[in-house]
Amino acid sequence: MARPCSIALILAVPTPEGIFHASYGRAGLRAIYFPGEDGLAVVQPSGADAPAAVEMWHDLTVAAVQSALGGGGVKALPPLDWSGATGFQRRVWAALLKIPRGEVRSYAQIARQIGSPGAARAVGAACGANPIPLLVPCHRVVAARGGLGGFSAGLAWKVRLLTREGHLIQDQRLDLW
DNA sequence: ACTGGGTAAACAG
DNA sequence: CTGTTTACCCAGT
Numbered sequence: 001m002a003r004p005c006s007i008a009l010i011l012a013v014p015t016p017e018g019i020f021h022a023s024y025g026r027a028g029l030r031a032i033y034f035p036g037e038d039g040l041a042v043v044q045p046s047g048a049d050a051p052a053a054v055e056m057w058h059d060l061t062v063a064a065v066q067s068a069l070g071g072g073g074v075k076a077l078p079p080l081d082w083s084g085a086t087g088f089q090r091r092v093w094a095a096l097l098k099i100p101r102g103e104v105r106s107y108a109q110i111a112r113q114i115g116s117p118g119a120a121r122a123v124g125a126a127c128g129a130n131p132i133p134l135l136v137p138c139h140r141v142v143a144a145r146g147g148l149g150g151f152s153a154g155l156a157w158k159v160r161l162l163t164r165e166g167h168l169i170q171d172q173r174l175d176l177w
Numbered sequence: 178a179c180t181g182g183g184t185a186a187a188c189a190g
Numbered sequence: 191c192t193g194t195t196t197a198c199c200c201a202g203t
Binding site (some may be wrong): 049086088089111116117118119120121122123125126 | 179184185186187
């Protein structure tokens with residue numbers, strides 16, 4: 001499913017790991033794009049062009065992304081624009097935000113937590129639809145039996161992030177890399 | 178280790 | 191509405 005790429009303000013997020021991009025809607029941060037994702041018409045307005053609110057949000061986003069990449073805790077997030085998401089997706093993503101740095105949950109645990117035991121698979125689908133990976137930490141959700149699950153920006157990123165947060169990962173698929 | 182059925186949700190038609 | 195697809199789970203071989 002394509003991520004929303006309609007009318008939005010897109011600003012660059014420079015990091016030591018490459019240039020991410022952040023997309024903003026009226027209500028706040030709408031999506032994060034990882035380095036190298038194609039198909040983006042990147043608009044980098046001069047400072048004066050961006051509304052003041054977006055400038056403030058973007059400052060928070062940049063700080064949060066850089067901190068998250070360093071394995072540190074994320075202190076503050078800009079408001080998140082989840083318009084267009086289903087109720088189920090919002091419940092899943094809200095649950096992800098409660099996972100402390102350095103901990104992981106299984107898809108089934110998240111399902112139970114939001115009151116839909118047995119919806120583990122649907123939780124996986126909601127994670128895949130998460131437009132704000134890294135800050136809405138879907139990389140902290142793994143399969144119950146030691147598997148990795150997936151990651152929209154690529155499993156290599158998931159492994160890097162988890163390793164940085166102190167987890168040792170083993171997954172058969174990694175041998176292929 | 179492998180298999181099969183169960184499961185909830187989103188989506189196309 | 192039905193059929194298809196999912197970043198899953200668990201109890202059986």
